[in-house]
Amino acid sequence: MRKFRVAVVGAGPAGIYAADILTKEHEGASVDVIERLPAPYGLVRYGVAPDHPRIKEIVKALRRVLDRDSIRFLGNVEYGRDVTLDELKRHYDAVIFSTGAMSDRSLDIPGVDLEGSHGAADFVSWYAGHPDVPSEWPLDARSVAVIGAGNVALDVARMLAKPADEQLTTEIADNVYQGLKANQATDVHVFARRGPAEIKFSPMELRELSHSPSIDVLVEEEGFQIDDDGQSRISSNKGVRLVVDTLLKYLEAEPTGAQHRIHIHMCHAPVEILGEDGKVVAIRTEKTEMDGTGNARGTGEFVDTPVQAVYRAIGYRSSSLADVPFDDVRGVVRHDGGRVVDEDGIQLTGLYVTGWVKRGPVGLIGHTKSDASETVRHLLSDLEKTPAPEVGDPDGIVELLLGRGVGVTTWEGWERLDAHEVSLGEASGRERIKVVPREEMLRISQGSDHQGPDHQGSDSRG
Template sequence: MSRSLRVAVVGAGPAGIYAADILTKSDAEVSIDLFERMPAPYGLIRYGVAPDHPRIKGIVNALQKVLDRPEIRFFGNVEYGVDVKLEDLRQHYDAVIFSTGAEKDRAMDVPGIELDGSYGAADFVSWYDGHPDVPRTWPLTASQVAVLGVGNVALDVARVLAKTADELLTTEIPDNVYEGLKSSPVTDVHVFGRRGPAQAKFTPLELRELDHSPNVEVIVHPEGIDFDEGSMASIRSSKQVEMVVKTLQEWALRDVGDRPRRLHLHFLEAPVEVTGEDGKVVGLRTERMELAGDGNVKGTGEFTDWPVQAVYRAVGYLSTSLVDLPFDTASGTVPHAGGRVVDLDEQPLPGVYVTGWIKRGPVGLIGHTKGDALETVTNLLADADALPACQFPEPDAIVRFLEQRAVPFTTVEGWLKLDAHEKALGAERGRERVKVVDRETMTSVSRS
């Protein structure tokens, strides 16, 4: 590459920061500006990971080291499509990488799913993680709850619902979340998976964490522990699947204890209807499934009604479309070829790229986004000499642009102020951190 590059990254979660990391480690002369809708960085780590996962949040330490590099700047509280558009970015940068992730709930086509008391897991996660753009109250009035799905998010939701508020008080949960969970009358949380235990999508570590609470009895219902040849093939081919299945089998055989709350795991139970009265959830109907031989399932015609008062669907996240970019509504992704965004005729849009969940869909773990970023950045660097030079390459040009638009943007230095402020709030109460929720307060502390 014969010239230096100015690159904008839209989205400062793990995917965007990994892309910036790979760019700065390349042989290219490059300067990178990260744009983030939130006043604080880290995206999914801050607003999508359960608060009782401190080791996962430890990824923040590695991400912060990337943000500290002199070639990288952070512009928080800047919303793409509102404060800055694609045309603006292309005037100031040679290339733009979109890494906006996925934070909406995938729809579920089940009768009654729209009833009052039926919720999306993503919305609940945003509430308990203190996302500034969601309501600060949550209707925790159900004593019996259903969670649909058997991925890591489903287990996070089930665990947070089942635990006592005092157990979570050692984490960074905001005060309103603690008060909401403390008032919850929940006694039983039922997790339903339509396929068998060998097809579960959660990790062994996530599963074992369910059993760590002194107040929650984890009950695996043995009628769902079944295997066909497809299941056995999955067990033989994956150590992770083998560990999950072994744990579930052991739990299905043990005696049920007397902890005050219960978390039930049901396999081979497919939700077919959320039942209601007067517009409110009063139950869930499932159909008993049987394995078809290849790991898939078929219905048996045997139905069960479960008396639950709330239903949480955790069947996947979905990205939202981006202004001025093509979007595949079925997959919830931006069409691309190796990270190069392509138009309706499958022709590349010069200098426009994607990485992370907006590129491949919301699957896999956080670390998997590194592979996405590597492919995208490799192709960006291969295109570098052919990219049209931006009109305003001076680093201060984008600062003037945002100031002229009266955008109250935050910086890395501002994030460090907010970080210190949250830790100070925590120290006053013997906790590591208390998360600030209000956007105005976050911005004010960051810009002080």
């Protein structure tokens, strides 16, 4: 059986699942998972709110994969900067890109560039302790608008409304706790352009809004529209029914007088962010009505809601990759069933893609697994006609990176950082406290008493 090496670029769930399936399907496969951050797990570590520990249970399964002998983790290595596509092709039989989606989709309305207008992805990265965003976040707005009708919008609204001290049971980093402690927000307005039967919240996320005794959830009666199409959705889909039932409970509940309020406005489409002196002062929305097909249309009636900050949670978008064909309209790598193709649809030998950068930022973990299975199946079927790499030594790529002064971190280095974060948490009666600065992550991962590929001093990005 032919032995072969594959580079997986991106250590989130998509990349790790691809490595898992590949090494299970073919005993001759070995995989290097290359990640630009010093830590693995992608959006599971850096895209999930800290008060969602049960969602992070998936880390246990991902950890078991990366702990496998046939899989090697190479962290703090940025594709396109520290290593090129040509270099990967010289060292591996195939490359799978699984870089996910970390940027915000654009919202083309006036005022989007005002001070106080934020992309939700940046805010999520901040409160999740991402090392590449500023350590401080402006939280001086008393009234805030969140645009979006998905779970990220709910996460953002909850993090803005929930008192910081209620987060002290989580892995929240100290800089995030201090920032939330100074948060001035009392009212968070969530705007969805469609009605309750079309909204994309998950039932569990929606119910969790009311779990804090410091938050009243107020659903606005105006805009609570259910047409015949919406009623059909409720009747045929349990998830939709649960969401509508929860919204109705919020609508009918009496306010408790809690110090923070989350207002849910349905059938409101954002049309402009209003400003004075370059700063956000209000959001203008157009009332909509359902058109019988699951879509909303404008009514020509506009409402201005005074706010001092706006968060745009309308979806994520993947970024293009150096030397890899990219569809800028769809925001994905060009591919055919996971095989990377050029603009003419011709397959590029040895290049594959999986996850959100393949299909767009939609779907749950189950979709990610099936995505990876399709890509790996095609990779294996192409193997006989795929030429062997020029460099046969598996350590050749590490030597190349170390020769450039790249502070590569390994799985052993991550285990040191992981243990350090857990020990920080134990001292405070918590599961862990996340380390945020890249320089500190590298110092802990590389360990002054450790010699090896992950002991290379600080990195210029630290």
